[in-house]
Amino acid sequence: xxxxxxxxxxxxxxxxxxxxxxxxxxxxxxxxxxxxxxxxxxxxxxxxxxxxxxxxxxxxxxxxxxxxxxxxxxxxxxxxxxxxxxxxxxxxxxxxxxxxxxxxxxxxxxxxxxxxxxxxxxxxxxxxxxxxxxxxxxxxxxxxxxxxxxxxxxxxxxxxxxxxxxxxxxxxxxxxxxxxxxxxxxxxxxxxxxxxxxxxxxxxxxxxxxxxxxxxxxxxxxxxxxxxxxxxxxxxxxxxxxxxxxxxxxxxxxxxxxxxxxxxxxxxxxxxxxxxxxxxxxxxxxxxxxxxxxxxxxxxxxxxxxxxxxxxxxxxxxxxxxxxxxxxxxxxxxxxxxxxxxxxxxxxxxxxxxxxxxxxxxxxx
Amino acid sequence: xxxxxxxxxxxxxxxxxxxxxxxxxxxxxxxxxxxxxxxxxxxxxxxxxxxxxxxxxxxxxxxxxxxxxxxxxxxxxxxxxxxxxxxxxxxxxxxxxxxxxxxxxxxxxxxxxxxxxxxxxxxxxxxxxxxxxxxxxxxxxxxxxxxxxxxxxxxxxxxxxxxxxxxxxxxxxxxxxxxxxxxxxxxxxxxxxxxxxxxxxxxxxxxxxxxxxxxxxxxxxxxxxxxxxxxxxxxxxxxxxxxxxxxxxxxxxxxxxxxxxxxxxxxxxxxxxxxxxxxxxxxxxxxxxxxxxxxxxxxxxxxxxxxxxxxxxxxxxxxxxxxxxxxxxxxxxxxxxxxxxxxxxxxxxxxxxxxxxxxxxxxxxxxxxxxxxxxxxxxxxxxxxxxxxxxxxxxxxxxxxxxxxxxxxxxxxxxxxxxxxxxxxxxxxxxxxxxxxxxxxxxxxxxxxxxxxxxxxxxxxxxxxxxxxxxxxxxxxxxxxxxxxxxxxxxxxxxxxxxxxxxxxxxxxxxxxxxxxxxxxxxxxxxxxxxxxxxxxxxxxxxxxxxxxxxxxxxxxxx
Numbered sequence: 001x002x003x004x005x006x007x008x009x010x011x012x013x014x015x016x017x018x019x020x021x022x023x024x025x026x027x028x029x030x031x032x033x034x035x036x037x038x039x040x041x042x043x044x045x046x047x048x049x050x051x052x053x054x055x056x057x058x059x060x061x062x063x064x065x066x067x068x069x070x071x072x073x074x075x076x077x078x079x080x081x082x083x084x085x086x087x088x089x090x091x092x093x094x095x096x097x098x099x100x101x102x103x104x105x106x107x108x109x110x111x112x113x114x115x116x117x118x119x120x121x122x123x124x125x126x127x128x129x130x131x132x133x134x135x136x137x138x139x140x141x142x143x144x145x146x147x148x149x150x151x152x153x154x155x156x157x158x159x160x161x162x163x164x165x166x167x168x169x170x171x172x173x174x175x176x177x178x179x180x181x182x183x184x185x186x187x188x189x190x191x192x193x194x195x196x197x198x199x200x201x202x203x204x205x206x207x208x209x210x211x212x213x214x215x216x217x218x219x220x221x222x223x224x225x226x227x228x229x230x231x232x233x234x235x236x237x238x239x240x241x242x243x244x245x246x247x248x249x250x251x252x253x254x255x256x257x258x259x260x261x262x263x264x265x266x267x268x269x270x271x272x273x274x275x276x277x278x279x280x281x282x283x284x285x286x287x288x289x290x291x292x293x294x295x296x297x298x299x300x301x302x303x304x305x306x307x308x309x310x311x312x313x314x315x316x317x318x319x320x321x322x323x324x325x326x327x328x329x330x331x332x333x334x335x336x337x338x339x340x341x342x343x344x345x346x347x348x349x350x351x352x353x354x355x356x357x358x359x360x361x362x363x364x365x
Numbered sequence: 366x367x368x369x370x371x372x373x374x375x376x377x378x379x380x381x382x383x384x385x386x387x388x389x390x391x392x393x394x395x396x397x398x399x400x401x402x403x404x405x406x407x408x409x410x411x412x413x414x415x416x417x418x419x420x421x422x423x424x425x426x427x428x429x430x431x432x433x434x435x436x437x438x439x440x441x442x443x444x445x446x447x448x449x450x451x452x453x454x455x456x457x458x459x460x461x462x463x464x465x466x467x468x469x470x471x472x473x474x475x476x477x478x479x480x481x482x483x484x485x486x487x488x489x490x491x492x493x494x495x496x497x498x499x500x501x502x503x504x505x506x507x508x509x510x511x512x513x514x515x516x517x518x519x520x521x522x523x524x525x526x527x528x529x530x531x532x533x534x535x536x537x538x539x540x541x542x543x544x545x546x547x548x549x550x551x552x553x554x555x556x557x558x559x560x561x562x563x564x565x566x567x568x569x570x571x572x573x574x575x576x577x578x579x580x581x582x583x584x585x586x587x588x589x590x591x592x593x594x595x596x597x598x599x600x601x602x603x604x605x606x607x608x609x610x611x612x613x614x615x616x617x618x619x620x621x622x623x624x625x626x627x628x629x630x631x632x633x634x635x636x637x638x639x640x641x642x643x644x645x646x647x648x649x650x651x652x653x654x655x656x657x658x659x660x661x662x663x664x665x666x667x668x669x670x671x672x673x674x675x676x677x678x679x680x681x682x683x684x685x686x687x688x689x690x691x692x693x694x695x696x697x698x699x700x701x702x703x704x705x706x707x708x709x710x711x712x713x714x715x716x717x718x719x720x721x722x723x724x725x726x727x728x729x730x731x732x733x734x735x736x737x738x739x740x741x742x743x744x745x746x747x748x749x750x751x752x753x754x755x756x757x758x759x760x761x762x763x764x765x766x767x768x769x770x771x772x773x774x775x776x777x778x779x780x781x782x783x784x785x786x787x788x789x790x791x792x793x794x795x796x797x798x799x800x801x802x803x804x805x806x807x808x809x810x811x812x813x814x815x816x817x818x819x820x821x822x823x824x825x826x827x828x829x830x831x832x833x834x835x836x837x838x839x840x841x842x843x844x845x846x847x848x849x850x851x852x853x854x855x856x857x858x859x860x861x862x863x864x865x866x867x868x869x870x871x872x873x874x875x876x877x878x879x880x881x882x883x884x885x886x887x888x889x890x891x892x893x894x895x896x897x898x899x900x901x902x903x904x905x906x907x908x909x910x911x912x913x914x915x916x917x918x919x920x921x922x923x924x
Contacts, residue, residue, distance in 0.1 A: 044855075052698070053853075054698045054853075054854070054896055055853050055854050055855065055896070056854075056855050057854050057855055057856055057894040057895070057896065058855075060893070060894050068892075068893055068894075068901075069893055069894060071698070071894075071896070074698040075698075076700070093889065093890045093893055093894055096886045096887065096889070096890040097855055097856060097890055097894065100855065100856070100859040100860065100863065100887065100890070101855055101859065103859070103863070104859055134883055134886075135859075135863050135883060135887065137862065137863050137866045138862065138866065140859075140862075160855070161852055161855075161858060170414075170417075176414030176415075176416050176417055177416055178416060179416040179417055179419055179420030179421075180420045180424075180693060180852065181419065181420050181423040181424075182423050182424070182852070183424050183676070183678075183849075183850065183851050183852045184847060184848065184849070184850035184851065184852045184858055184861065184862070185847060185850070185852075185858055185859065185861070185862040186852075187852035187858065190420075191416055191419075192404075192415040192416040192418075192419040193401055193404075193419060200416065201414075201415075201416065
C-alpha cells in the first residue's frame, strides 16, 4: 500500500538497472536510483528541487514487461523491476527528440553567461550528435524585448516549453508570477495578461534564469559582459546581504565581476537566491564606492582620513553623547547583513561598553 | 433582472465542488467574454494565483477574452464539415462582417455544418440556411439482433422523467437499492464484460472494484462526456435522448463503489445538452432519485454537471480531472491511476457516457443477456458514429464483431451514387485510416481491428470516397492533433506540428526518402515516448497513410 509508512523497508526492495542489482526505498523513482548508480540519463525538464514533470521524455527507459518506454523521472520503482537505461532503440529516440527540440529554436548555442543551466541543451545535442538540421519548420515562442526590466531577458525563441521556470517560480519561490499560456506548439511563457515582469508578482529572484536549460531566460546584467574576451571564472563565496549565508559563485572575467550564480550545493540555499544575492554586486567595483573613511567637516564637506583617526573621531562622538545625555542616549542597531557573530559583538559593545539595553536588529522591522 | 455582481457569483460558487469552471462560465455568460476584471475577481474569490488562472483560461478554445466573443459564430471546420462546406460558411460569415472563427469538430458530423453562437447550435449547408437544429435521432434499427443502449431512445418523451419512468426507467436503481449489495452490482457488471466505451476498453467491473476496495474518502464517479474525438457524436445522442439512463447509471456506479458524489464533465460544444442535463438533475433531485437518502435506502448521491471550455485533451482522464479541479489541464503522470488517486486525489471511477448508460440495462436484464448481444465471442454492443461519404450517416448500435461492410453497405446505404469507398478512419481520427483493401476482412471488434494496426476507440468512423485526396485528409487530421496538443510533452507538442508541416501542400526541400525517414522517425518517437494517448495515436495517421496510399504520398512528396 502506497500509504503504509511501515512498508518502507529499503532492504526488501530491489531493482536491476543495466544488469546491476540494487536496493531502494519505497517512493524512489527509477531516475533517482539510476542517478545513484551513476547512470547518465539525459533530461531537459528535470530539476531535482522540483516535482518530477515528465515533459521532455528524454529520460525514458525500457522496463521489462512494459510495452512502451516509461519516463524514469515520474515512474516509481517497484520490487523486482528490470530496467535498461540506454538500449540502442531508446538512444535513437533520444536523438530524434533532441533533433526535434533543436529544430524549434533559433539557435542551439548560447553564451554561458545567460544562466547556470543554459548549456544543458547544447551539451545534450552535442552528445547525441543531434545537429543534423532535420525536422526544419516553424519556430516556437515569441521573444519579448519590450519588457524593459534590467534583470531578466525573455528570449522565448529559445524556449523549449519544459516549464522549469514556471515550476521553480511556483514550487520553490511561491511567487506564481509566470504561467503557461496557450497550448501545444503555441505555448508561451508569460505573466498574467501578458504584462511586463515588473507589473507581475515577480520578485526578480532570477531562479527562472538559473534553471532554464536553453538560455531562453537569461541574466541581462551578466550579458553586459558578453563581449569581454576573457574566460569566465567562478569563485565560490557567501552572499553578504543577510545572515542566511547563501552560497554563490561570483563570475569574473579578468578582474571584472560579471555576474553571480547560486550554488546548488550551498547548504543554506540549495540553489536559491533572492534579487540581492542574484543581481546586486555592481557596488563592489563601482567608482563611487568608499574605499577610505571620511570625516564630515564643519563646512559640510568630507575629508579622507586613515582608520585610526576615523575610529578616534567615532569614539569621541559616542563618549560626548553619553557624557551630555546619559548612557541611554545610545542605541545600537545591527545590520541584517551581519552574521550572528557580528550581531553578538554589536550587542556586547553596546551593553558592556555603554551600559544600556538599547539594542536592535534591522531585520526585526 | 439585474446581472449578478462579481461578489454574488463568487458567493454562489466558491463553496461548491469543482467551482472554477462553472464560475468562469458564469462570468463568461454574464459579460459575453472573460475580462481582466473578471479574472481578478475569480482569482481573489477562489484564492488561486492570477497568473495561473490566466494561463489556464488561455488553454481553452472557447473562453473568449474579447467583448462579444461568446456570441461570435464558431464554425466547425472538422474533417467532415470541411467536406460539407465548413470553410465556405466561415468565409461567408466573415465577409458579412461577423467575427466568425473556426472550431474543431463539434460532434455534429451526422448533420453538418454546425455553427455555435452563444448557447445555440445552428446547422446548415451554407451561411444562408443556418438554423437552430436539435441533434438527429438514430435511424430505426437496421439490424437483426437486439439493441441495448438505443432500445428506448426513439420513443417519444423518453428524455423526460415521466417518459423515462414510463419506459421502465429507474427500475434498475430501485432494484439495486432495495435488493442488492455493492458487491452484487460489481459482480454483475464484471460478468457482463462491459468495458470502457470511451475507447480504452478497460473492464468496467474491475475498475469499479478497485475504487470500491480503496478505503479513502470521499470517492467520486466522473462521467467523461467530453466527447472530443472528431467524428464521434454518440454520447451526445445518448445524453440528448436518454439523459436519465446516464443519471441512473451514475447513481448505481456510486452505490457500487461507495461514492457519494458524481460529476458529468460535458464538452463545451453541447450547450443544449448542458441545459437538458441541468434540468434533468433538478427534476431527479425533486423526485427523490438523487440527493440525500435516495428512495429511503440510506444511500446518498449528489450529481453535478461541469461544462468544459473547449479542449480535446480534457477527454484524457488525467487532464479531465485536472480541469475539473481547476488546474492547468495537462495529463497526469500515471501511476497512480484515478481509481486510487483521482478527483482531489481520492478514489475515482472515470467512465464514459456510453459505458454508464449501459449499466441500467445490464442490471435489469442480466449479465448474460448483455454478453449475448455481441457476435461470436465478442460481448455486448458498441455505438458507432458514422459520417462522411456515406448515404445514411448517423449513430448505429452494432453488435460487437459486426462486419464493417454490413454497417457501411447494408445499414448505412453504402457510398454515394457512382462512388466507391476509398478509406475509413477508426476511433474517430486516432486510429488512422484503413484502406478499402481491408473492407472484406474487417469485423468491428478490437482483436480484428488491432490486427490491422488500428483500434475501435470511441467508435467514430469517417468514410472517404474515391474522390478524396487522402494526403489532404491526413493533413487535416494531423492539424487537428497539433491544434489540440496540450504542450506538456516534447514529442507530441513538436511532433504534431512537424507532421502537419510535412503533410501540407506547400513545397518543401525534402526528397521522398528524406520525407519518409523524417516522418517515420518522428512517428516512432511520438508513439513510444508521448505522455498520453494523443501523442501516441497521432502518428497512426501518417503510418496508415503510407501503408494504404503510398502512391498518393509519393505524388505529393515529389514536388
